[in-house]
Amino acid sequence: MVMPHFTHFSFTDARFDGATALLGYRLWSPGGPSVDFTERFTLPQAPEDPSHPALQLALRDLHIVAGTSYWKAACPPTITFEGVPTPDPEAAAFWKEVYTFGLGEFFYENDLPPEVHFPSDPDAVVARPEAPVAVDPDRLLLLVGGGKDSAVAREVLRHAGADVTLLSVGAPRWIRESVTAMGDPHLVIGRKLDRALFALNDQGAHNGHVPISAIIAAVTRLVALIGGFAAVVSANERSASYGNVQWRGMEVNHQWSKGLRFEQRWQAHAGRVTNGPGYFSVLRPLTELRIGAGFARHERYFDHVTSCNANFRIRPQDPPARWCGRCPKCLFVGLILVPHLSDAQAGRIFGDNFLAREDNRPLLAELMGLASHKPFECVGTPEEVAAALWMLREQGRMAGTPAMDLFTTRVLPGLSDPEGLLAAELAAADEDAMPPRWRGALDAYLRAG
16 A cells, blocks of 8 residues: 555644543545544543643643654644644744654654644633642652663652652553562553554554653643642653754754753743643753662662663564663663673673673664764763773773773773763763752762762
8 A cells, every 4th residue: 555645734632531531633635635543541540620721731732742653654744733722832832842853863764854834823822720639749750661760760769758659651561570679659551552553654654753751741741730749750861862963953862852951841831831740850960870870779670670672662573581682772771780780780680791792793883982873772872881881891891892892992092081081971960950859869869879
């Protein structure tokens, strides 16, 4: 079958059906083909008053950002709002930025112009209603992804004595494993993409990365509003803000919606339209290398996390191993964790030394900044990798492996001050978007370690 040609994309309907948020979209051309979609998010709790203005505004935000999955199938030039309010100019500018930079990798990989024409209504009235239920300032929702970062975030909040409820979109095995190790109440959001989108993909529709962290920020705000939580807390590191490649005058960043820019812009947008829960990363000042040092303090998680994305695919094939050992994520996590672990601990977590495999040399070179660009994965910077390998070299480990060979022959000669680099990568940065109370909690946790 041939992919139809669409010139328009419409947001058609957004409503609650009990605990389910139903989001409607349409790809179409005047007098031509048309395909309707409905995406479903099942929330842990139904709203008592689904018509409450704060909930309707939060639902509209989820409607817009989840639309990235459907708009990108054809990238039609015309976007319209049918039966749902058109954003005011300031909100439209925010969403244009989310669609442009949040889909930056998608545009790059498909060699498409990064052009999004988002409509606005200059006469739209901006409301700022109170939250539908009273917000408890001590109750937090912590996003859990099944990896080391959310485990460290949980321990930061545990050290501060916070009242934490865990929250995830879906609950595959490794999320359940990490939740068990954390020992807190766990809420789950269900998400179901419309199968018509998969049918278009099979016909040759554009496909690629979407700003998933922005989608999660939007749907979890609904959960926080309904449940009376003070904030949604993520575990995004500072190196998420660093891009992969410069292209067509823009920085393409696989992790754009995990970065500080999105976090700040989302805080401003959400706070502008709703008096409700906050959103921040409690690990923002830290590199992945420093987070790895924190993770090494908490043996309770050693058997219960993974960072290999093969475990979290939307359309999984065979049940994956805990670590595939062949992807940039596995190699990067190995690089930044092993310097903080004994050989026995590393073997317990990974089961294999990915860094010693000759067939991983090209990926290791990419992670070290020796290729055209950083891999399009949730991995840190070449500076973090260099600092980690310097630690391993000073420890007398990994000698004779492709990782150490590449480092000593191609990276180390260009480092004027390896110890200074290591100190910088392990230090906490000053820039973040946390409320002072929680920045203080992070600093106290770091001092205790």
